[in-house]
Amino acid sequence: MATEKGALIVLSGPSGTGKSTVIRALLQLRDDIRFSISATTRQPRAGETDGVEYYFLTHAQFAAMLDRGEFLEHAEYVGNYYGTPAGPVEQQLAAGYNVLLDIEVQGASQVMACRPDAVTVFLIPPSFEELERRLRARATDNEPAIQGRLAKAREEYGRAHEYDHIVVNDLAESAARELDAIITAELSRRERRYHYILEALEGDKTL
Amino acid sequence: MATEKGALIVLSGPSGTGKSTVIRALLQLRDDIRFSISATTRQPRAGETDGVEYYFLTHAQFAAMLDRGEFLEHAEYVGNYYGTPAGPVEQQLAAGYNVLLDIEVQGASQVMACRPDAVTVFLIPPSFEELERRLRARATDNEPAIQGRLAKAREEYGRAHEYDHIVVNDLAESAARELDAIITAELSRRERRYHYILEALEGDKTL
Numbered sequence: 001m002a003t004e005k006g007a008l009i010v011l012s013g014p015s016g017t018g019k020s021t022v023i024r025a026l027l028q029l030r031d032d033i034r035f036s037i038s039a040t041t042r043q044p045r046a047g048e049t050d051g052v053e054y055y056f057l058t059h060a061q062f063a064a065m066l067d068r069g070e071f072l073e074h075a076e077y078v079g080n081y082y083g084t085p086a087g088p089v090e091q092q093l094a095a096g097y098n099v100l101l102d103i104e105v106q107g108a109s110q111v112m113a114c115r116p117d118a119v120t121v122f123l124i125p126p127s128f129e130e131l132e133r134r135l136r137a138r139a140t141d142n143e144p145a146i147q148g149r150l151a152k153a154r155e156e157y158g159r160a161h162e163y164d165h166i167v168v169n170d171l172a173e174s175a176a177r178e179l180d181a182i183i184t185a186e187l188s189r190r191e192r193r194y195h196y197i198l199e200a201l202e203g204d205k206t207l
Numbered sequence: 208m209a210t211e212k213g214a215l216i217v218l219s220g221p222s223g224t225g226k227s228t229v230i231r232a233l234l235q236l237r238d239d240i241r242f243s244i245s246a247t248t249r250q251p252r253a254g255e256t257d258g259v260e261y262y263f264l265t266h267a268q269f270a271a272m273l274d275r276g277e278f279l280e281h282a283e284y285v286g287n288y289y290g291t292p293a294g295p296v297e298q299q300l301a302a303g304y305n306v307l308l309d310i311e312v313q314g315a316s317q318v319m320a321c322r323p324d325a326v327t328v329f330l331i332p333p334s335f336e337e338l339e340r341r342l343r344a345r346a347t348d349n350e351p352a353i354q355g356r357l358a359k360a361r362e363e364y365g366r367a368h369e370y371d372h373i374v375v376n377d378l379a380e381s382a383a384r385e386l387d388a389i390i391t392a393e394l395s396r397r398e399r400r401y402h403y404i405l406e407a408l409e410g411d412k413t414l
Contacts, residue, residue, distance in 0.1 A: 121395075122397070124403060124407070128407050128410070157404050158408075160404045161397065161401070163397050164396065164397060165392070165397060166395060166399075166400035166401065166403060166404070167395055168400070177391070178391060178392075180388070181387070181395075182388075182391075182392045182395060184389075185372070185385075185389045185393070188373065188374055188388075188389060189373075190370050190371060190372060193373035193374075193375070194367065196331060196373060196375060197331070197367045197373070200335050201361065201365075203334070
């Protein structure tokens with residue numbers, strides 16, 4: 001029997017919800033997760049290696065891939081393009097790994113449009129008050145930036161209905177356990193396991 | 208906030224697949240599972256108590272409930288009726304428990320018809336050869352009975368496409384872990400958690 005194909009998981013949610021912490025906790029629970037590497041037209045910074053932090057592309061290369069429909073999602077940010085190349089994701093899935101896309105909400109909607117088979121998870125804080133508290137605790141943003149992030153979060157909550165699952169990040173370990181269960185449940189979906197039924201019926205010499 | 212409603216889980220599969228062993232292992236993993244008690248028109252045996260092993264009903268009582276559509280599924284077996292009353296299941300779900308129906312394949316199809324929200328799991332042995340080996344190992348059936356069970360299993364495999372998930376019972380503990388994950392994933396479905404989104408948006412005084 002061939003390797004069973006992995007699941008494509010999209011994890012998204014407002015900034016400040018704690019996606020990175022949850023992902024770190026998830027990696028303690030399972031070793032069959034892989035991540036996609038984004039492509040970008042921005043210049044590599046000191047210490048960054050092509051194919052490690054990013055695939056560094058010229059504008060022409062990026063535009064050509066875009067023309068050929070080779071991105072699962074893409075966006076422009078302060079003059080540079082960023083995108084998730086479909087090819088490497090497809091290779092990891094075919095090799096049986098579950099690929100997790102840690103992605104902002106707009107990009108997630110693009111992925112859903114071209115990959116309806118993706119399992120999508122919207123990660124939220126227990127409340128808006130808690131989100132605000134976390135954003136202030138990071139102390140990386142000034143007040144207008146925090147207000148901007150909160151306004152954006154409200155807007156993003158308006159897209160929660162697009163997702164298969166909603167996970168509340170109260171404790172990162174509990175949220176990671178739910179994500180772990182969502183992946184395990186996805187791998188047991190009938191479409192993925194139906195070959196057992198066919199093999200049993202075909203291989204049955206007594207029929 | 209009100210108690211979140213539990214999930215209705217239908218576990219089915221051919222006889223001899225090991226459902227009871229998997230359920231025992233599942234109960235080691237979570238304590239939020241409840242079972243339905245079937246109703247039957249057969250006479251109580253020594254030591255059986257009404258409302259414990261079964262709800263014991265007269266034929267007239269059973270027929271009246273059937274008329275009122277109060278069974279999730281029912282069947283006749285050697286002159287007696289058996290059925291799963293919807294009422295107690297609904298009460299357990301409303302109280303936040305996950306209700307597991309351990310049920311044969313025909314009954315499972317009936318439940319799916321009236322409860323499309325049920326999460327359905329088809330439990331199978333690793334192969335037909337293994338199923339045959341397990342049926343012989345039980346040593347409770349003679350050869351014609353074993354052949355009959357195998358023929359029925361083949362027929363039941365033809366209904367596997369009706370289920371949401373297929374779980375292979377190779378090791379009962381692994382199968383139970385998958386079932387556990389399926390329940391956890393179900394509880395995080397967007398429809399069930401959407402109240403977090405609504406509460407956040409409604410409760411947000413800064414909007």
